[in-house]
Amino acid sequence: MAKRTLVETTINNETVELLCEPRQSLLEVLRDELHMTGTKEGCMTGDCGACTILVDGRPVCSCLMLGVEAQGHKLETIEGLANGTELHPLQQKFLENAALQCGICTPGFLMSAKALLDKIPRPTEADVRYHLAGNLCRCTGYDKIVRAVLEAARENG
């Protein structure tokens, strides 16, 4: 077994120290080591966006980063999106708009959408479609997802 490395990182504003193998992706570390299973695996090749997390505020496919590369960075995952029992406006709008069916892509979409709204608080529909194009959803045809993100932006501003 490959030697495990100590990694210090910040996840959802908590300092975390963890041991992982250099060959483990950040997604594997989140799931298999920390059991933070809200971040989903859809492809392991960066094509579906289900594992999207924010690294220093930028959306990243956590399957394309190694766990050891998290050293010193600030990670945000779906588990930290709500403020305690208060849902993030995006979460609330996804619920109200029926923007999820099976829900497996939802954490990734929410994290990508958060990155978008953090950068562009009042996006156009074209902005939303452009920024979410890295996330695949097979259930909804995206219509209600786009609508939910636009509504969250509208009510935020």
Add this chain to the structure above:
Amino acid sequence: MAASKTPGSHKYRVVGTRPIRPDGIDKVTGRALYGADYYFPGMLFGKVLRSPYPHARIKSIKFDQALKLPGVRAVVTADDLPEADRKPQQMGEQQVSPYYLSWNVLARGKVLYDGHPIAAVAATSPHIAEEALKLIEVEYEQLEPVMTVEQAMKPGAPILIDELRNPEDGPDQPTNVATHLQFKRGDLEAGFATADHIIEREFQTATVHQGYIEPHASVGLWNPDGHATVYTCTQGSFSVRTLATKVLGMPEGNLKVVPSEIGGGFGGKTTIYCEPVALLLAKKTGHPVKVTMSRTEVLRATGPTSGIKERVKIGATKEGRITAAQVWMAYEAGAFPGSPMAPGAMTVITSYDIPNLLIDGYDVVVNRPKACAYRAPGATAAAFGAETVLDELAEKIGIDPLDFRIMNGAREGTAQPFGPVFKRIGFIETCEAMKKSEHYQSKLTGPYRGRGVAAGFWFNAGFQSSASVYLNQDGTASVVTGSVDVGGSRASMAMIAAEVLGLDFDEVRPVVADTDSIGYTDVTAGSRVTFATGMAVYNAAQDIVRQLKERAGQLWECTPEDVEYDNSLLRTRADVLQPQQMTLKELAARFIRTGGPVVGRASVSTGGAGAGPAFAVACIDVEVDPDTGKVQILRATVAQDVGTAIHPSYVEGQIQGGTAQGIGWALNEEYVYDSKGILRNSGLLDYRMPTCLDLPELETILVEVPNPIHPLGVRGVGEVSIVPPPAAVANAIYRATGVRMRVLPMSPPRLLKALLQHRNGQEGQAAAGR
């Protein structure tokens, strides 16, 4: 944004509203547990070794070296499975042969596709399990692969399954054709003789995958007493129980199947792959074992639905009346018999009342993964040909394509090609709703732009479901079913119970139970859950109402018939008795004195296919880039006969999702095999599904024609919307460019080639091979 129509007012209090789904918060916070999200103490990780060849004999498998790798705990092969029963069994909507199923789970003797499982390893980490796979030595004798139905049906073609026979070729003739099905009506020749216009064309569609975002995952746990549990992402926990115990040779009652949340299925999670492997490894190691697939494994070895070859010939009079139709189709079954050829043949022209017809369908094995159900199985590929020919005919006759469909459309009393007569259906209403729509009435202008329409039919299934409703002491309730929730069905179950019990939506909690905790329930497929499980919930809630009247009768010393129940209020019938009344909550507090808790139960067997036929009509506008052949979807609207929409948002969602999949099928998606039979695009970069940038708003028109055989008028809504888009897109491309596309997908290189041929004055058939 999309102008989704809210259905018209009807008599219901909860049904037809849009509450937030009860499982929603878990799914937006990452708490919901899907197949790969389970972790148990001491759990091992399983990985599967797969064949690198599409067709080969396995001469030997050696795994001593793999077992020596530190961290490896067990290796299993087909030798660890018992000989399976060769007799096919009816499993809900599908016929399943345990023998073929076992062979597909772990190959025995021969591998039949690139990716066919051969062995599996359990180890302390997934990486160690992967390393161990490389240490397993398999000796193969390679055989010539058979990749297409044309190759497979040729005399002298290499045979995939030595023992496969069909009645037409006789008991001595090995074959790759598993089944030939035929439907006949009237006098075909006479029918064509009375036609003024006859169009006959050939079509081909590609193998495509359901494309659920969650790869298959199962965790097996084995007890020393022979009882076992499997946590798994599946559309049908009870079918997993039946199939896995058949393959493992254990009593059905010894396996508990716990369905996880499911990350999409679309038909692809109606069979077993990882489940028996995880259980075998758990049995061998004594540890819980999690087996997950990578995306590549998902594409190579699960799912796909059949590519088909199709010939369609339809004749009509100059007034627009269809006189005869002939359809010939051959479906790729993949490695084992069982393509959706039969439902394809049963749907292909069922939307129309045609006096003379002949439909032939063939189920053909080829060296591709065993086909699995995909949303309206068989119907989409079949409709591509028929609905394109109808469009061509309408143009030739000079009639609006929707009017042509309305003139010939099936209605109440029309006999389906395979016999049964339609009860009340809404095909005509659906066509008319599309015709009146703002989209269809609007003008589309600009070069290389065109609009196409097409229709689709799907039976919808019924089958068996169970439900329990428990009333709590505070008058709230829980609803327990065995139907896995793929797209919001928990909400519908709670709404139906709330409607009957007179409770608010929030007062009913829906639960999806494991196989030890609820009665047998067929798979979540065939658009059957809201229809059949919804009917069981409706009946279970009525069972509660019946008992509430008895309890009130006890307290008021009258008969249950003298008690009325309305909107959670019990009262005596005014004409017979002293007025008494009591709320449900008041009565619930007195259950302890009137006989104990009130439990409602129901089970239903609602018949097979045809439980509430549904129709969809798509109208799609495209713009074609003449230099690249890329098609942009400008606007898409689908009208669908949905019966009573229980939760309209999720009904719209089903229509939008099916439409998006149909557009992907039309434009991009296909399995690309090389000349050696190896899948070359087993990742989501190259198996290109639509993103939100590829799609416009998806508009829906809900046409509510209540289903006469359901107490709330429910019709299945999940599948039919996928059927029309490929033909609608092809018809739109024709209007944009003058080119008729008859091969799917209509991807940029294929369309560009057709455009260039067309410009050079050749017939723009584009019927190029794969």
